[in-house]
Amino acid sequence: ATEESEPVKTICPYCGVGCGIQVNQGEEPGDVQFMPWGDAPVNEGRICIKGGAATEVVDHEDRLTEPLIKENGEFREATWEEAYDRIVDELERIREEYEPDATGFFGSSKTMNEENYLLQKLARRYGTNNVDNCTRMCHASTVWALRTSLGAGAMTNSMADLEESADVFWIQGANPGEQHPIANSQYFRQAVLEGATVIQVDPHANKTTSSFQIDETDRHQHLQLEPGTDIPLLNVVIKTILENHEEEPDAGWIDEAFIEERTEGFDHLKETLADFDKEEAAEQCGVPLEDIEMAAEKYAMANNAAIFTGMGMSQHTCGVDNVQNEINLALITGNLGKPGTGVNPLRGQNNVQGTCDVGAMPNVLPGYQLVDDDEARRSVEEEWGFEVPDEPGLTNVELSHEFGNSVKGLYVMGENPVVSEPDANRVIERIQDLEFMVAQDIFMTETAQYADVVLPATTWAERGGTVTNTDRRVQRMRGVEKVHENTKHDLEILMEVGSRLFSEEEFRFEDEEAVFEELRQVCPSYYGMTYDILGEEGIQWPCYELGDEGDRFLYEDSFDTDNGLGRIEGVTHQPPKETPDEEYPLILTTARLEEHYNTGTMSRRSPTLNRQTPENFVDVHPDDAERYGIEDGQDVVLKSRRGEITVEAQVTDAIKEGSVWTTPHFAAASANRLTNDVLDERAKIPEYKAAATEIEVGLEP
Numbered sequence: 001a002t003e004e005s006e007p008v009k010t011i012c013p014y015c016g017v018g019c020g021i022q023v024n025q026g027e028e029p030g031d032v033q034f035m036p037w038g039d040a041p042v043n044e045g046r047i048c049i050k051g052g053a054a055t056e057v058v059d060h061e062d063r064l065t066e067p068l069i070k071e072n073g074e075f076r077e078a079t080w081e082e083a084y085d086r087i088v089d090e091l092e093r094i095r096e097e098y099e100p101d102a103t104g105f106f107g108s109s110k111t112m113n114e115e116n117y118l119l120q121k122l123a124r125r126y127g128t129n130n131v132d133n134c135t136r137m138c139h140a141s142t143v144w145a146l147r148t149s150l151g152a153g154a155m156t157n158s159m160a161d162l163e164e165s166a167d168v169f170w171i172q173g174a175n176p177g178e179q180h181p182i183a184n185s186q187y188f189r190q191a192v193l194e195g196a197t198v199i200q201v202d203p204h205a206n207k208t209t210s211s212f213q214i215d216e217t218d219r220h221q222h223l224q225l226e227p228g229t230d231i232p233l234l235n236v237v238i239k240t241i242l243e244n245h246e247e248e249p250d251a252g253w254i255d256e257a258f259i260e261e262r263t264e265g266f267d268h269l270k271e272t273l274a275d276f277d278k279e280e281a282a283e284q285c286g287v288p289l290e291d292i293e294m295a296a297e298k299y300a301m302a303n304n305a306a307i308f309t310g311m312g313m314s315q316h317t318c319g320v321d322n323v324q325n326e327i328n329l330a331l332i333t334g335n336l337g338k339p340g341t342g343v344n345p346l347r348g349q350n351n352v353q354g355t356c357d358v359g360a361m362p363n364v365l366p367g368y369q370l371v372d373d374d375e376a377r378r379s380v381e382e383e384w385g386f387e388v389p390d391e392p393g394l395t396n397v398e399l400s401h402e403f404g405n406s407v408k409g410l411y412v413m414g415e416n417p418v419v420s421e422p423d424a425n426r427v428i429e430r431i432q433d434l435e436f437m438v439a440q441d442i443f444m445t446e447t448a449q450y451a452d453v454v455l456p457a458t459t460w461a462e463r464g465g466t467v468t469n470t471d472r473r474v475q476r477m478r479g480v481e482k483v484h485e486n487t488k489h490d491l492e493i494l495m496e497v498g499s500r501l502f503s504e505e506e507f508r509f510e511d512e513e514a515v516f517e518e519l520r521q522v523c524p525s526y527y528g529m530t531y532d533i534l535g536e537e538g539i540q541w542p543c544y545e546l547g548d549e550g551d552r553f554l555y556e557d558s559f560d561t562d563n564g565l566g567r568i569e570g571v572t573h574q575p576p577k578e579t580p581d582e583e584y585p586l587i588l589t590t591a592r593l594e595e596h597y598n599t600g601t602m603s604r605r606s607p608t609l610n611r612q613t614p615e616n617f618v619d620v621h622p623d624d625a626e627r628y629g630i631e632d633g634q635d636v637v638l639k640s641r642r643g644e645i646t647v648e649a650q651v652t653d654a655i656k657e658g659s660v661w662t663t664p665h666f667a668a669a670s671a672n673r674l675t676n677d678v679l680d681e682r683a684k685i686p687e688y689k690a691a692a693t694e695i696e697v698g699l700e701p
């Protein structure tokens with residue numbers, strides 16, 4: 001490589017594992033090649049199919065290369081000056097004609113900490129807390145439960161300490177074999193090879209099942225439960241542990257000293273389960289009672305047991321309670337605050353953790369400081385020099401419900417709500433009722449098509465900043481120098497809009513490092529980091545002071561709650577809001593594929609990824625297939641009360657009878673045309689994982 005084309009070290013733009021990769025700049029803008037980064041801190045040079053194909057989107061023919069303004073229903077090319085004028089005029093008009101809360105701001109987990117920090121600052125300067133990001137759709141409930149009961153809305157442990165120290169991996173509603181391939185192959189599988197046991201709790205057998213050969217050995221177990229029965233299943237586990245402790249108080253079923261010294265609420269849990277009927281619950285879950293009891297014993301008797309939790313737990317109207325019950329299990333057995341344990345959400349996108357950390361959420365400022373905490377708000381206001389509204393704003397699904405009503409304007413950075421939100425057909429109808437929408441993105445997404453102004457942004461490989469991975473590691477991304485002539489970095493666009501709407505003093509920064517410097521001042525857990533300190537290794541927050549080295553695991557001495565105690569709280573079964581009936585007798589559940597990523601904006605444009613699974617499909621159990629007369633490979637219509645999609649049936653016993661399983665990645669045939677937009681009351685996450693469905697057959701095989 002010549003001096004100009006020295007490869008730059010950056011981070012894979014896809015999942016939350018945070019693998020380091022290198023990119024090499026060719027002669028022309030967009031000409032960017034992938035190179036491995038041999039001693040990258042997380043992955044040591046290994047990558048999965050997505051990481052290897054990530055550069056394929058950089059020079060894609062569909063890239064947006066000019067600003068666009070819609071006139072008479074059609075886009076025309078515009079100058080940046082025209083586009084900025086239009087954005088500023090419209091955002092000012094909406095604020096004056098209505099109120100600041102009439103505009104919503106969508107940040108993105110595909111963009112960096114600095115960009116999301118500046119977007120949420122822009123929203124708050126505008127006068128609204130209506131700012132959110134797609135964590136709402138994946139782990140809002142997990143973040144809520146972990147923050148409230150333990151202190152921080154993040155993985156309690158880290159991939160490295162789990163590999164070294166965990167004896168049991170309890171994986172519930174997560175599928176690292178598919179979604180976090182390098183975490184699975186490099187860390188978790190290594191631990192299993194060295195003797196760790198895997199308990200998988202999932203309605204669907206998947207790549208995690210096959211990667212650990214869970215179904216083929218006596219050591220591991222797959223508890224294949226009915227969708228939406230996670231609370232009763234965990235209650236059987238907890239009750240089994242409590243009953244055995246009564247019979248054998250010295251056998252170590254629970255950790256009495258830990259419960260006494262470090263937790264509160266144990267009595268509430270015992271009371272909740274006093275009349276709980278394990279046999280009835282096991283039947284409800286569709287799993288033999290003795291299998292659940294055996295799994296309970298393996299977890300309770302492990303030296304160190306770690307829980308992994310995913311969207312199978314979080315994406316329910318009882319998502320907060322689902323995760324609370326995992327916390328209950330970990331707390332009563334003392335499986336927190338030491339290596340190889342914890343409750344560990346596996347985060348989906350490369351910066352979903354960081355987007356939350358920097359405050360792109362309606363209820364928190366940077367560092368999860370509550371907007372309605374006067375003291376916290378005032379300390380941030382002091383740094384920013386303006387007042388922040390003291391009431392939480394609307395979440396992204398709540399904003400979407402208000403399009404055309406109280407919400408008239410929308411600022412979208414790198415998100416695609418028309419495909420990612422549940423009940424997508426209604427989102428498409430409502431988004432057209434907005435008075436003004438601006439979208440900044442690298443492609444003309446399904447959402448951008450409804451925008452009034454579309455701004456061409458640069459890709460992940462072309463800009464610098466920081467991202468925070470699933471185990472809280474803040475790492476630097478570095479961009480190549482040449483970019484398409486008329487595209488701009490998201491940060492540059494936000495700086496310009498903010499400076500024009502408000503002032504240069506508040507929104508003009510020399511570069512991304514200067515933005516990070518301001519972020520540190522208002523985000524206590526990032527205060528001890530600088531770009532120099534992050535270097536190539538990164539740091540796992542919390543990092544409160546310069547010189548702190550960060551933490552591989554949290555809560556060694558106390559929890560980050562007001563009184564330092566971990567909160568136990570008994571919870572009871574809450575069925576999904578829509579259950580099967582005569583008209584829609586099947587239960588639909590959804591999940592992702594390794595080769596695809598969210599709404600497919602990037603992955604469907606990547607030839608390597610797209611050819612693995614070019615079209616959507618539905619998994620149907622053989623007994624259901626026989627009942628409906630469906631042959632493997634036949635096109636079927638999948639219907640719910642909200643819409644229908646035509647997909648190919650895959651007949652497989654990986655799914656339980658009575659359930660069907662499909663994915664959200666393919667816009668026209670997305671699972672979200674069918675999903676239900678009911679929300680968990682506290683975390684406001686939608687119930688993607690359970691909707692009543694019917695199959696219509698009648699198309700030729």
Ligand code: SF4
Nearest residue numbers: 012015019048051182
């Ligand atoms: Fe990228 Fe995740 Fe694959 Fe690593 S495991 S290469 S971060 S998609």
